[in-house]
Amino acid sequence: MISAPSLLHRRKRPHDASSPPSNLHGPQRSRRFCGWSVGSRFFASSSIPPGAGFFQVDMGNFFSSFPAFWPRGKGLREYKGLVDACDLTTVVTTDDAKFPPVPVVTRTINDPRNAVLNSEPYYKKAHEKARSHDKRTSEISLQVNLLEETRAELQKSAEAPKEDFSQLFIPLTAEEENEVHECLYGRGSSIEVLALHEPSNIEVSREKFWCLKPRAWLNDEVINLYLELLKERERREPKRFLKCHFFNTFFYKKLACGKNGYDYKSVKRWTTNRKLGYELIECDKIFVPVHRDIHWCLAIINMKEKTFQYLDSLGGVDHHVSKVLAKYIAEEVKDKSNKEIDLSSWHEELVDYIPFQKNGYDCGMFMLKYIDFHSRGLTLSFCQENMEYFRKRTVKEILRLRAD
Secondary structure (H helix, E strand, C coil): CCCCCCHCCECCCCCCCCCCCEECCCCCCCCCCEECCCCCEEEEEEEECCCCCCCCCCCCHHHHHHCCCCCCCCCHHEEEEEEEECCCHHHCCCCHHCCCCCCCCCEEECCHHHHHHCCCCCCCHHHHHHHHHHHHHHHHHHHHHHHHHHHHHHHCCCCCCCCCCCCCCCCCHHHHHHHHHHHHHHCCCCCCCEEECCCCCCEEHHHHHHHCCCCCCCCCHHHHHHHHHHHHHHHCCCCCCEEEEEEECHHHHHHCCCCCEEEEEHHHHHHCCHHHCCCCHCCEEEEEEEEECCCEEEEEECCCCCCCEEECCCCCCCCCHHHHHHHHHHHHHHHHCCCEEEHCEEECEECCEECCCCCCCCCHHHHHHHHHHHCCCCCCCCCHHHHHHHHHHHHHHHHCCCCC
């Protein structure tokens, strides 16, 4: 039986730069390989010819397998530093001055009242201190008691409603386990198509499914097909899920990394009302996968709360992504809805607590579950230990072309 994990598996960020976390990640795309030189910290990615086979390397474990070079564990920190150097901001040539200003980053508190409720009231300290010096302060005790009653009522009302995670951790049946095992480890041609999604024309061969094996990096086909299934799930049960838009894995790079940097025209036709049946201004949340050469992250445009979020399962932050998306959503709404967005009322958020990965290959899976939980309006109540189950569940859902 798989149960929802406790919040003890979460860690608070930002991390101390002097002691980076051991959580690592790896490249995601099956047709991409990496070349590196440890001494120079050089990294380059290039494309494998279409005819080449499936190729993956766990660079986190690679670095940590050379104890002669560095003490135990330092290889993982070295790799984390390499990943930090491979940032999309080094690719985008656009001058940040051209982007609309997004207010200074604020720290997210799930319930703003928690700052008061989780700390000892100042007025109590002040009262006790005053009483120790002046016995005549006893007449204000009534006011203190009143404040205590008010605070108690506030604390009672601040208790978060219980969330329903019952549909998120349902164990696979024996039949489903066999189906998943046959897909990942059964005999058959590697190029055999096991899932074809006709509306998006995305097909997933047996070889593409292998990225959902343990310790493998997710590829574009699997991620994009799963996002299509999330779209269909929302249309099928609109009352159960938020109204969301799910961009595919190619959107952000197309938008941010054109020949001249930022390029709205290259994605302008992706969101016509004729294609979508709605406009982005009508959505609650817009999900944007961000691929940092060897790592998957997630950006969220929260239209309802007027915020930009950046979720990185390694705890990283990239403010440039928010600037790019701020300019995009302003242009998009102006173009499609003929309305102006006042970005001065928007702000970028850092999320206090999110589940973090503890290895070098699960970042793609973490990104998909960030999207899955956010599209349900739920807190991110999962952890590293759930990834093996989520991989199997994703295989099952893609094979059946239906997200639960």
